[in-house]
Amino acid sequence: MEKSKNQLISEKSIRLLQQNQYTFHVDSKLTKTEMKNWIERFSAVEVEGINSSRVAKKRKKSKLSLNYTSKKKMIARLRANYLIPLFVN
Known part of the structure; x- marks a missing residue:
């Protein structure tokens, strides 16, 4: 099964480009190692490190309980x- 990998464009992700960091929305089952291998193979670059976090759904009724979507955010x-x-003009 191919796991989705989409670039994330936001104010923060644009600021991170200045520090040579690229932001992606990925499937929650994707590991850091798989993402690193995919980026290196697809873009012919060397990845120094990857940070990941789950993207939480926003809830209006209760701020204490978080529901996680099937997406993760990874910063390479x-x-x-x-x-x-x-990502370059």
């Missing part, structure tokens, strides 16, 4: 002098 930090062309 590339080694110096590498960049992903899809």
Whole structure:
């Protein structure tokens, strides 16, 4: 099964591009190692590290309980002098 990987464009993700970090929405079952291998194979770059977090649904009734969606957010930090062309003007 192919796990979805979509670039995330937001104010924060645009600021992170200046630090050579790229943000993706991915399937919740995707691991950091799988994501690193996919980025390196797809973009011919070297990934230094990956941070991940689950994306929580917003609830209006109760702020204490969080429901998690089937998505994760991963931020890939590339080694110096590498960049992903899809994100460049």
